[in-house]
Each structure stands twice: as structure tokens, then as C-alpha cells.
Amino acid sequence: MLPDQLLLRIPGPSPIPPSVQRAMSQPMIGHRGAETTALLQRIKPRLKPVFGTEQDVLLVTGSGTAGLEAAVANTAKPGDEVLVVVVGAFGDRFVKIAKAYQLHIHHLDVAWGEAAKPEDIKAVLQKHPEISSVFVTYCETSTGVLNPIKEIAEAVHEVSDALVIVDGVSCVAGVETEFDAWGIDILVTGTQKAFMLPGGMFFAVVSERAWQVIESNTQPRFYLDLTKYRDGIAKDSTPFTPALSILFGLEQVLTLLEEEGLEQVYARHRLMRDMTRAAFRALDIPLLVEDAYASPTVTAIKPVDFDAEQLRKQVKQEFNLAFAGGQQHMKGEIFRIGHMGYCSPADVLQVISAVEIGLMQIGKQIKLGAGTQAAQQIYLEQGANN
Numbered sequence: 001m002l003p004d005q006l007l008l009r010i011p012g013p014s015p016i017p018p019s020v021q022r023a024m025s026q027p028m029i030g031h032r033g034a035e036t037t038a039l040l041q042r043i044k045p046r047l048k049p050v051f052g053t054e055q056d057v058l059l060v061t062g063s064g065t066a067g068l069e070a071a072v073a074n075t076a077k078p079g080d081e082v083l084v085v086v087v088g089a090f091g092d093r094f095v096k097i098a099k100a101y102q103l104h105i106h107h108l109d110v111a112w113g114e115a116a117k118p119e120d121i122k123a124v125l126q127k128h129p130e131i132s133s134v135f136v137t138y139c140e141t142s143t144g145v146l147n148p149i150k151e152i153a154e155a156v157h158e159v160s161d162a163l164v165i166v167d168g169v170s171c172v173a174g175v176e177t178e179f180d181a182w183g184i185d186i187l188v189t190g191t192q193k194a195f196m197l198p199g200g201m202f203f204a205v206v207s208e209r210a211w212q213v214i215e216s217n218t219q220p221r222f223y224l225d226l227t228k229y230r231d232g233i234a235k236d237s238t239p240f241t242p243a244l245s246i247l248f249g250l251e252q253v254l255t256l257l258e259e260e261g262l263e264q265v266y267a268r269h270r271l272m273r274d275m276t277r278a279a280f281r282a283l284d285i286p287l288l289v290e291d292a293y294a295s296p297t298v299t300a301i302k303p304v305d306f307d308a309e310q311l312r313k314q315v316k317q318e319f320n321l322a323f324a325g326g327q328q329h330m331k332g333e334i335f336r337i338g339h340m341g342y343c344s345p346a347d348v349l350q351v352i353s354a355v356e357i358g359l360m361q362i363g364k365q366i367k368l369g370a371g372t373q374a375a376q377q378i379y380l381e382q383g384a385n386n
């Protein structure tokens with residue numbers, strides 16, 4: 001294997017396109033100078049379609065989790081009743097943050113591998129009318145479930161005034177996202193997943209309704225005070241030094257998304273999901289998630305007759321191909337393949353055929369090529385010219 005060729009197929013960080021890498025190597029500029037103002041002015045309108053919003057997208061230096069914390073810190077105060085929908089490890093992270101902020105937490109726990117049901121969320125809200133926010137993950141990265149955010153937001157608004165706060169870290173820019181039309185109140189995403197950038201920044205969008213809650217919330221906050229970022233971006237500025245290199249890269253990412261076309265970007269992700277799933281089905285290896293809720297950005301595989309960790313180790317050693325393992329109680333039970341951002345159907349074909357070799361090498365008997373052939377078939381049926 002080539003020592004410097006890492007095939008990074010984990011659900012984030014994800015590979016960075018060469019043109020984005022080059023854009024990020026631009027010499028530094030002053031963050032209070034005209035160059036930065038002009039850069040933010042150019043980026044601002046081009047980010048909105050990715051989120052499906054007319055609101056300004058806030059740019060904050062900090063990882064995705066800082067974004068989740070900002071959502072909590074800005075909207076809630078100790079004792080507030082909130083509903084956290086937990087379908088995996090990242091729902092659980094929202095619980096931990098809410099705990100740290102001493103909120104009164106109602107859980108809706110869903111079995112790992114399944115999606116949240118809007119009617120179940122509605123039922124909790126009807127039983128507990130004091131709930132002021134509902135926290136939910138869009139793509140649950142630990143399982144590869146894509147929650148039906150549109151239907152969930154609708155259900156919440158039908159029975160409650162609670163804010164709908166969404167963690168979109170592992171899918172926004174890879175799947176359709178309609179912040180305004182779906183009635184989301186706060187949406188957070190990071191840079192290192194479908195956005196094809198290094199980790200280090202998060203994006204947040206806030207609805208008018210949520211701004212009212214934030215403005216009337218007197219809880220202490222400083223760096224993560226979202227009103228600072230709103231007032232900053234309104235003037236093509238940021239309150240503190242932004243991660244300028246990431247912003248250089250972001251401008252190029254937006255160019256790539258526009259050149260391909262967002263609809264096509266989303267179709268490519270769905271195609272990569274379908275190819276991956278068809279391949280494992282053809283190999284008779286179970287998938288964790290059913291078709292209806294399978295995320296276009298990450299797929300979890302749940303082997304029954306071979307060791308997930310052994311396969312991961314094998315393909316890493318043989319091809320420098322990196323998959324992710326399971327998190328928490330799923331450790332050793334599943335492995336996860338990221339197919340987001342700078343990833344194409346051709347990459348999926350490579351991954352599948354390498355997996356087939358890996359499986360043979362660890363002693364799992366398969367019909368060599370069966371998975372690849374199934375993925376090729378899906379490509380020919382739905383993907384030609386993708």
C-alpha cells in the first residue's frame with residue numbers, strides 16, 4: 001500500500017478536496033481588514049441554500065459539540081424542561097450537555113438503529129406541556145439513522161411552542177435541509193463531515209422564534225453568545241478571530257457544491273448509500289438500519305459470523321482503508337462506513353471490493369465480487385453520469 005494514501009472512510013473527519021486544501025493554504029489576512037469583510041460578504045449568501053434558509057448562517061470557531069452547547073446555553077436556564085430524543089451516542093451527548101446546564105430532562109430513548117417517531121415525540125409533549133425545547137439529531141452518526149426532521153418539527157409545532165433544536169453535524173451539505181420550510185428553530189453543523197473541511201468551526205442557524213427566546217434568556221454566556229455572532233455577520237464580521245483558513249476553504253467548498261448543484265450532491269449521497277447497502281445485502285451481511293431511515297452519509301454494518309473489529313483491522317493494514325467501529329454498547333458489534341462529502345460512487349466501488357478481499361482474508365467465505373457487482377448494478381440503474 002502507498003504509505004501516504006489514507007482511504008478515510010469514517011463518518012468524519014472526512015477527506016478534503018485538493019482545491020479546498022489549496023484554498024486553505026492562502027497567506028493569512030487580518031480579520032478586521034477589508035479582505036475578511038469581502039470574504040464574509042461573498043460567503044454569506046452562498047451558505048443559505050445549503051441550510052434552506054433566508055437567515056444569516058452564523059460562523060463560530062469551535063467543534064460541532066461547541067455548537068450543541070451553544071444551542072443549550074443560549075436557549076435554556078437551569079430547571080427548564082426539555083425533551084431530548086436519544087437514538088444513539090449523539091443524542092446522548094445532548095443529554096450530557098443538558099445535564100451540565102442543570103436542565104430538567106425528559107428522555108425519549110429509541111433503540112439504537114431505529115429512528116425517532118414523530119407521534120412518540122408528540123405524546124411526550126402532550127403529557128409535559130412545560131417542555132420548552134426538543135433536541136434531536138438529524139443524522140445519528142453512531143448508527144447511521146437519518147431522523148425524519150421535517151415530520152418531527154411538524155409534530156412538535158402541532159402540539160407545542162417548544163423550540164426544535166437539531167444536530168445536523170454529520171449530514172448537512174450531504175442531505176436535503178430546509179431550515180425555514182420545515183420549521184426548525186436552531187440547526188447546528190460542523191465543518192469536518194459533509195462540509196469537506198477540517199474540524200474547527202460550526203455553523204448555526206436560528207429562527208426568529210428562537211432569537212426571541214435567546215434574547216430574553218438572562219443566563220450567563222460570553223464566547224458562545226449567539227447574538228454576538230448574529231450582530232457580527234450582519235456587518236460581514238465575526239466577534240472574535242475566526243478560523244480564517246477554514247473560511248478560505250469554505251469559499252471553495254461552496255464553489256464545488258454550486259458547480260455540482262445541491263440536488264445532484266444529495267442524489268450522489270443517496271446513490272452511495274444505496275450502492276453500499278446493496279453490496280452488503282448481496283454478501284448476506286446484515287445492515288443495522290432499515291431502508292426507510294438509512295442515512296445517505298454513513299452506513300452501519302452488523303456482522304453475525306465474523307468480527308467487525310478484525311475486518312476493520314484487516315482493511316486498515318492491507319489497504320490503509322479506515323472504517324469506524326461502534327460507539328458505547330455497539331463497540332465491537334458494528335462497523336461504520338462514511339460516504340459523505342468528498343466521496344464518489346467510484347470510491348464506494350473501491351471500498352466494497354477492498355472489503356471483499358478483507359473478508360476473504362479473515363476467513364469469511366463469500367462469493368468474491370458479489371458485493372461489487374450489486375453496487376455496480378445500482379450504479380447502472382440509478383447513477384449513470386453521477
Ligand SMILES: *Cc1c(COP(=O)(O)O)cnc(C)c1O
Binds near residue numbers: 064137167170
Ligand atoms: C461528529 C458529531 C458531533 C460532534 O462534533 P465534534 O466536532 O467532534 O464536536 C456531534 N453530533 C454529531 C451527529 C456528529 O456526527
